[in-house]
Amino acid sequence: MKFVTNSYSLAKETKEILQENGIHLNKKLGQNYLIDDFKRKKIISFGELNKDDIVLEIGPGIGTLTIELAKKAKKVIAIEQDLNIFNILKKRLDNENIQNVELIHGDAVKIDFPKFNKIISNLPYQISSPITFKFLEYDFDLAILMYQKEFARRMKVKLNTKDYSRLSAMLYFKGNFEFLDDVSPESFIPKPKIDSTVIKLTPKNIPIDLDIINNQYKKICKALFQHKNKKIRNALIDSRHEIGYSDKKELKSLLNNLVKVEPDLEAFLSRRTITMAPKEILSLTKILKAIVR
Template identity: 35%
Template sequence: MHKDIATPIRTKAILEKYGFSFKKSLGQNFLIDTNILRNIVDYAGLSKESGAIEIGPGIGALTEQLAKVSKKVVSFEIDQRLLPILEDTLSPYDNVKIIHQDVLKANVNEVAAEEFEGISDVMVVANLPYYVTTPIIMKLLEEGLPIRGIVVMLQKEVADRISAKPGTKEYGSLSIAIQYYTEAETVMIVPKTVFMPQPNVDSAVIRLTKREKPLVEVKDEAFFFTVTRASFAQRRKTIQNNLTSQLPKGKEKKEALLAALNRAGIDPGRRGETLSIEEFSRLSDELYADFHGE
């Protein structure tokens, strides 16, 4: 048996061997605790028939644990300096494919179709670079990938926003978007001490399980998200004020806006953070005819 990558000693040795220095701009924090990695993998519920998509493998600590339990791992790495390291650390595993690409620019659907042929169970499992957590998760959900769900490590503060309920200060358009596509739960809190270098904040692992169909039915998905984002533009403002200033021609169409709020049964004096996803779906459908495609 070869030693796990995710120990402080082995991680240091690998980094020294390659003279690797961390790039702050890429949000590189490597996990040095094998137990935590195994827990993350457990939460993904993978089997020898599963495929895993990973983003930002670093030196392969999580990749290795995924390779042990799944049929195939496909990993997106943006930092060219890590490619030779990964080739070395992951050499014992023949079921790993590293793709040198920015996942935000990649056609992930195409990659999945190519790499996971004959595999019907696919999960995204990753220790996400903190500075692009939200765009990555939203891309994976909006592009309708053939995945069962997502298990990712991210900043605890972002995890709190993702699983927030209406009426809390963490609740916002991100909470609604995630809830629309998935069921979200925070499964683990991770102290900053298990990373090298240590980040300034604690982390959390969230599990997002994709819904069979979105939680609410809306006339137009893109417009629904436009309305939710507009409603939180300035948290202290009422929903009426936010929509007036944020929607196209909102100022000219004050009457139509009030009428739509009225039809949706929503008091214009409420704040966006008090509205449930069902209320947002009613509201965006009522606004649709007057404000869509301006």
């Protein structure tokens, strides 16, 4: 697909809007605005939008993606936490008489999402992890998401590497992902220090017990990956609060008693988290299910 680039005008438009409203972007809050029109067109094209789609956008900023998404989708739900930026976008939407955007002021990590079927977002990087886990609690067709490249690498399961993470283990059962495009720091203002990556995330439909994945498995992963280089027994005990315990002796006793009736448990407890494939962590979770609170 061929795109006509207009990066200069997008950059100029963005800077003028920010200057007119006295806005100084804060990199610490993940406020890196896309100013490359070529990349914007590619990102939107990846979403394969039609007039039946309801698109969720997290961190719309001044509407760089929002306004173009609204032209192609039935509706856009845009959630912006910064009140000043929220008001700028609201004014832009009113001025351009765009009526199919539901603009919500709030913290996307904390609020419930209205109904949607696609997600397209240049995510605020500081919420990449919690917002991705939250996305996976919803049913949707596909998500086109921009992350820091370093974060995106952690989505792929790579045992015995520093990139193997709780995110990897959760995504294994809940989502398929595809790397679509890299975006350089020059495509943003202010320039981030590292490259960004656009990925396509789609829910994975495999025959698993979603209840155990969303509850006990999620808790076990959270406990284990806080100490992924430790043996699993020690990781569970050191992060016992994640599975509902405050008393170290109580959890030790429960694990010891469970070993007596579950012959496979001891082998798991003596391994390190970083060596455990997601399917093995799920097998461990099924053994521990009864004691996870």
